[in-house]
Amino acid sequence: MSSSDRIPARDLPPGTVRRVGDWAVGNRDGELFGVSRRCRHQLADLSEGSIDADGCLVCPWHQSRYDVESGEMVEGPRGFLGYHGPAPGYSQLVRGYARFLKLRVRRVVRRGKDVVVE
Numbered sequence: 001m002s003s004s005d006r007i008p009a010r011d012l013p014p015g016t017v018r019r020v021g022d023w024a025v026g027n028r029d030g031e032l033f034g035v036s037r038r039c040r041h042q043l044a045d046l047s048e049g050s051i052d053a054d055g056c057l058v059c060p061w062h063q064s065r066y067d068v069e070s071g072e073m074v075e076g077p078r079g080f081l082g083y084h085g086p087a088p089g090y091s092q093l094v095r096g097y098a099r100f101l102k103l104r105v106r107r108v109v110r111r112g113k114d115v116v117v118e
């Protein structure tokens with residue numbers, strides 16, 4: 001096992017997201033998750049993102065939101081597509097897009113003093 005698949009658990013307090021190798025690893029109030037680091041929109045580093053009140057991972061660039069269990073984009077990028085108001089078919093478009101653009105998901109566990117991406 002390499003050091004690129006783990007970080008000390010003390011570096012990942014509840015509500016934080018950190019980079020662990022190719023993964024964005026987070027602590028959702030004690031529940032750990034790991035997803036691939038590159039945002040499906042424009043490849044921002046999701047390990048620099050944040051966790052919102054719904055437990056979704058939010059991209060640091062245009063605030064796309066991801067379900068960290070499925071890797072699905074539940075809300076698309078803001079302030080980027082020039083979208084200003086309701087348009088028929090838009091949410092359907094985002095849903096179609098999101099299915100296509102899932103993040104990869106990995107299991108993350110606490111092992112001793114470390115948090116490990118399996």
Ligand code: FES
Pocket residue numbers: 039040041042043044059060061062063064076077078080
């Ligand atoms: S790069 Fe993530 S929403 Fe744009």
